[in-house]
Amino acid sequence: MTPTTYKEPTARGYYGQFGGAFIPEMLYPNVEELRDNYLTILADPEFQREYQQLLRDFVGRPTPLFEAKRLSKKYNTRIFLKREDLCHTGAHKVNNTVGQILLAQRLGKTRIIAETGAGQHGVATATVCALMGMECIVYMGSVDMERQRPNVERMRLLGAEVRPATSGSQTLKDATNEAIRDWISNPVDTHYIIGSVVGPHPYPDLVARLQSIISEEMRKQLLEKTGSELPQYVVACVGGGSNAAGAFYHFLDEPSVQLIAVEAAGHGITSGHSAATSVLGKPGIIHGSRTLLMQDEDGQITEPYSLSAGLDYPGIGPLHAYLAAEGRARFISIEDETALRAVAECSRLEGIIPALETAHALAALGELGAGPNDVVVINLSGRGDKDLETYMKYADSIK
Numbered sequence: 001m002t003p004t005t006y007k008e009p010t011a012r013g014y015y016g017q018f019g020g021a022f023i024p025e026m027l028y029p030n031v032e033e034l035r036d037n038y039l040t041i042l043a044d045p046e047f048q049r050e051y052q053q054l055l056r057d058f059v060g061r062p063t064p065l066f067e068a069k070r071l072s073k074k075y076n077t078r079i080f081l082k083r084e085d086l087c088h089t090g091a092h093k094v095n096n097t098v099g100q101i102l103l104a105q106r107l108g109k110t111r112i113i114a115e116t117g118a119g120q121h122g123v124a125t126a127t128v129c130a131l132m133g134m135e136c137i138v139y140m141g142s143v144d145m146e147r148q149r150p151n152v153e154r155m156r157l158l159g160a161e162v163r164p165a166t167s168g169s170q171t172l173k174d175a176t177n178e179a180i181r182d183w184i185s186n187p188v189d190t191h192y193i194i195g196s197v198v199g200p201h202p203y204p205d206l207v208a209r210l211q212s213i214i215s216e217e218m219r220k221q222l223l224e225k226t227g228s229e230l231p232q233y234v235v236a237c238v239g240g241g242s243n244a245a246g247a248f249y250h251f252l253d254e255p256s257v258q259l260i261a262v263e264a265a266g267h268g269i270t271s272g273h274s275a276a277t278s279v280l281g282k283p284g285i286i287h288g289s290r291t292l293l294m295q296d297e298d299g300q301i302t303e304p305y306s307l308s309a310g311l312d313y314p315g316i317g318p319l320h321a322y323l324a325a326e327g328r329a330r331f332i333s334i335e336d337e338t339a340l341r342a343v344a345e346c347s348r349l350e351g352i353i354p355a356l357e358t359a360h361a362l363a364a365l366g367e368l369g370a371g372p373n374d375v376v377v378i379n380l381s382g383r384g385d386k387d388l389e390t391y392m393k394y395a396d397s398i399k
């Protein structure tokens with residue numbers, strides 16, 4: 001059956017065969033409270049007023065839709081960049097944390113927890129906790145804390161406590177386990193801010209709705225600049241899938257718009273060092289949700305790899321698994337080297353240094369098959385300052 005809308009999951013949080021809420025019984029009350037209240041709170045005019053005001057005055061929205069003339073010339077098509085890199089804290093992630101902290105307040109919560117891998121979501125969470133005067137605890141793998149020192153320092157400066165996860169591979173997956181353990185022990189006063197369109201229902205839907213401001217703005221801006229709300233292509237990189245969900249959202253039910261999701265191929269899809277989940281993944285359960293997941297024959301999650309810390313996640317959100325299964329979005333994967341070349345290209349042709357995650361979306365330009373009369377929107381999810389050290393290290397690839 002063809003769905004009437006791709007946007008909304010079923011009442012139990014299913015997008016086709018993907019989604020749901022597979023959680024330990026001890027977590028039921030927390031997730032249920034959220035599920036029973038999130039739609040009502042999001043629809044409340046007072047919530048919307050405060051959310052929109054913070055998006056404008058704190059985050060800096062609407063972000064510009066910039067016509068990239070020199071890139072357009074090079075690829076012989078009309079390219080626009082949605083400038084999420086200009087959001088406060090340098091990426092789209094804060095759209096979600098601003099919304100979730102307002103939601104937490106309305107649920108009567110006083111304490112916020114979050115997991116973080118590279119530290120970007122941790123910083124976006126610590127930022128809104130400082131804004132609202134809420135206690136903030138961020139779980140982070142101790143290996144990641146070592147690798148992402150500056151973000152640990154940012155979180156601490158913002159008043160958050162960063163708690164190391166010292167089990168397993170001491171990375172994102174272990175930090176997530178610690179956060180879940182904390183939430184089970186503190187069900188009454190604590191809200192868990194998840195950073196992407198992943199996790200048990202209602203998180204994928206909640207985060208997609210909070211990020212959908214991106215495509216809402218795009219439609220208005222496209223109408224102004226091109227005379228039509230609808231482009232031919234919308235392109236975004238996918239780690240868990242939140243910036244892509246936001247960029248796709250208001251185009252999901254417009255079949256004329258081609259949605260392009262770009263994953264990290266790392267050293268190459270068949271290299272054993274990759275994060276191309278839509279190609280390598282099989283259905284399985286990760287972080288409370290049934291989705292596509294990189295796993296071995298015994299169902300053990302395989303370690304993902306990408307030079308870009310924001311894309312090395314072994315799953316994708318259930319909405320994206322569904323879009324892949326239905327053929328509604330086309331999935332492309334881009335290797336590290338190609339992404340690094342796209343960093344240089346965007347920097348030198350447009351004067352914008354993109355995040356390494358974002359560079360994967362930019363690198364897909366050569367593979368779209370877009371023509372001179374087509375309009376292509378690339379979601380520029382974040383800025384590259386945080387990746388400068390990597391760019392210096394791989395200067396030979398970037399030349």
Ligand SMILES: *Cc1c(COP(=O)(O)O)cnc(C)c1O
Pocket residue numbers: 091092093120195196197237238239240241242243244310311355357358381382383
């Ligand atoms: C975290 C991050 C991503 C990946 O996360 P999604 O949930 O897939 O959007 C992409 N780009 C930037 C700049 C990020 O910080």
